[in-house]
Amino acid sequence: MHKLWVSAKKEFWLLTRDLGGLAVLFLMPLLLVITITLIQDNTFKTIQENKIPILLVDLDQGTVSDQVNRNLQESSLFEIIKEDSETNAQDLVQKGDYQLAIILPKNLTKDLKRKIDQNVSRNFSRIRG
Amino acid sequence: MIQIDQLSKKYKEAEHFSLSGLDLNIDHGEIFGLLGSNGAGKTTLISMLSGLIKPTSGSFKIDGLDYTSNKKELKKLIGIVPQEYALYPSLTAYENLYYFGSMFGLKGTLFKNSIEEHLIRLGLEKFAHKKIKAFSGGMKRRVNLIASILHQPKVLFLDEPTVGVDVQSKTVIIDFLKELNTSGTTIVYTSHHLNEAETFCTRVGIIDHGQLVCLGTPKELIQNEQGAEHPEEVFLAKTGKALRDYA
Numbered sequence: 001m002h003k004l005w006v007s008a009k010k011e012f013w014l015l016t017r018d019l020g021g022l023a024v025l026f027l028m029p030l031l032l033v034i035t036i037t038l039i040q041d042n043t044f045k046t047i048q049e050n051k052i053p054i055l056l057v058d059l060d061q062g063t064v065s066d067q068v069n070r071n072l073q074e075s076s077l078f079e080i081i082k083e084d085s086e087t088n089a090q091d092l093v094q095k096g097d098y099q100l101a102i103i104l105p106k107n108l109t110k111d112l113k114r115k116i117d118q119n120v121s122r123n124f125s126r127i128r129g
Numbered sequence: 130m131i132q133i134d135q136l137s138k139k140y141k142e143a144e145h146f147s148l149s150g151l152d153l154n155i156d157h158g159e160i161f162g163l164l165g166s167n168g169a170g171k172t173t174l175i176s177m178l179s180g181l182i183k184p185t186s187g188s189f190k191i192d193g194l195d196y197t198s199n200k201k202e203l204k205k206l207i208g209i210v211p212q213e214y215a216l217y218p219s220l221t222a223y224e225n226l227y228y229f230g231s232m233f234g235l236k237g238t239l240f241k242n243s244i245e246e247h248l249i250r251l252g253l254e255k256f257a258h259k260k261i262k263a264f265s266g267g268m269k270r271r272v273n274l275i276a277s278i279l280h281q282p283k284v285l286f287l288d289e290p291t292v293g294v295d296v297q298s299k300t301v302i303i304d305f306l307k308e309l310n311t312s313g314t315t316i317v318y319t320s321h322h323l324n325e326a327e328t329f330c331t332r333v334g335i336i337d338h339g340q341l342v343c344l345g346t347p348k349e350l351i352q353n354e355q356g357a358e359h360p361e362e363v364f365l366a367k368t369g370k371a372l373r374d375y376a
Contacts, residue, residue, distance in 0.1 A: 006231035010220070017219040017260075 051079040055089045055101035058082065062109025068102070130284060130315045131155040131178065136187035138173050138339075147173040149339040150187070155317060155332075160310050162330035163319040166368060170339040171319040172212065175286045178317070179209045192283055205233070208282035212289050214269045215276070218262035222253055222272045225261060226279065233280035240279070247275040251301055267298025274302060278309065285309065287318035291325060303329055323361050337368040 015022055056072070058065045072078050081098070083089045089101040133153040139146045148170040155161045163171045176182045178189060180200060188195065194202055216225050226244045235243075248254045251271040261269060270290060278285060287306070291299045303325070310316050320326050326333050327347040335343040335350075343350060343363070354363045 002236055003232060003234070006228060010217070010224070010228045013220055013224060014217060 048076065052077060052100070053079040053081055053098055055083045055092060055098050056080050057084070057086050057089045057101065057103045059086065059106040060104045060108035062107075064109040064112055065104040068104060072102075130157040130159070131189065131191050131317070133178075133189040134187055136174070136177065136189055137185045138170075138177060138182065139185045146185070146339050148177070148184075148336075151336075151339070151341055153334065153341060153344070155315065157315055158310065158313060159332055160306070160316045160318070160330045162326035162333040163317065163336060164321075164323060164326055164333055164364065165319070165336035169336045169368075171336055172288055173339075174336070175209075175288050175317065175319060179207060179286050180204060181209075205280065206283050208277035208280065208285045210274055210277045210285070210287040210290050212292070214261075214273055216261045216269060216272060219260055221258045221260055222248065222264070222268075223257045225272060226276055229276040230279040235280060243279060244275070247279070251275060251305060265295075265298075267294045270294050270298060270302060274305065278314075282314065284315045284317065287316065289319055289321065291320065291322060299325075323359075323364055335364060335368065342368065 015025075054072075056069060058069065069080065072080055083092070083101070086103050089098075089103060092098050093101045131154065133151055136148060136151045137146055138148040147168075151170075151174065163174065165171045173182070177184050178191070180196060180203060188197070190196070191203055192206055194206070196203060217228070220228070223244060226248075227241075230240055230244065245254070245257070248257050251274070253268060253271055253275075256264065256268065261272065264272070270293075274287075274290065285306075290302060290306075294302065306316055306318075307329070318330075330347060332344070332346055333350065334341050345353070350363045351358065356362070
């Protein structure tokens with residue numbers, strides 16, 4: 001134990017008398033942290049700034065399509081470009097102007113609601129007997 | 130005190146043996162001088178006896194203890210003064226001695242007093258709290274010597290302790306070593322200075338090409354060599370005049 005204590009004391013003496021070494025000991029990790037932070041921040045900014053442009057054809061104009069539209073806007077990964085015609089959207093994707101087009105068909109909200117209602121009614125009728 | 134039996138050493142990439150089948154006995158209380166040219170095997174022998182390197186073959190005993198099974202006990206028995214300064218330049222002389230002494234388990238007031246006494250004895254008391262990097266070669270040698278004897282070893286190995294040292298420092302070192310020897314420490318030292326060995330050593334051995342070529346008191350060696358009046362003449366007669374360059 002005494003040997004360990006004296007060795008630690010000796011290392012402390014050596015360190016406190018080597019100001020260059022002491023500076024490097026603390027500055028190097030600090031420099032590393034700053035460099036890595038800057039690199040990560042830059043990567044994060046690049047991802048945030050570069051949004052993927054996609055076409056959205058909303059033929060439904062109902063609550064479901066509103067919800068889809070809102071969620072896509074909030075994800076901040078996509079740049080939503082609204083297109084009225086399904087045929088135009090298909091052409092633009094085929095030409096390669098856009099990578100992706102989302103087509104929300106006419107009466108999507110109504111059809112979904114009707115389907116849900118049908119399922120609920122069927123399940124209730126099964127329970128009743 | 131030291132019994133060496135057929136001790137040999139061949140370094141990994143070397144073509145020749147640095148030490149080859151060396152037999153030697155050194156008695157208690159001797160000052161034994163190992164003389165030899167550069168690369169003769171002096172440092173190799175001292176390094177093996179100090180436990181710093183392993184022999185390729187052969188064995189040795191110090192104070193009856195075999196090196197293979199008593200490494201810890203042997204380390205306490207011996208002191209080593211290496212050829213190069215083994216000191217921390219940014220620590221003071223006192224701090225260096227305190228550290229090296231502590232590594233031998235020394236502590237307390239007696240230990241601290243012993244450091245101070247030795248510093249006074251070797252004329253370094255004024256420089257006790259000065260950093261080693263400001264010391265001259267002779268001062269560093271003296272601090273190195275103190276570091277190796279604080280634990281009062283029975284055998285002291287010195288590898289060219291007076292190289293690069295002025296006459297005054299050399300005299301202080303030699304006188305101090307004589308005092309140590311009078312108090313019972315066996316001394317084994319290597320040197321190039323043949324005249325120094327003649328006056329200082331009780332017995333000398335000349336090593337050449339890893340083998341002991343000559344052994345005896347300095348007087349005996351001169352008497353036995355026909356026409357020789359000085360140790361240098363004996364040395365050249367035994368080792369030849371060819372240069373000893375190794376790489």
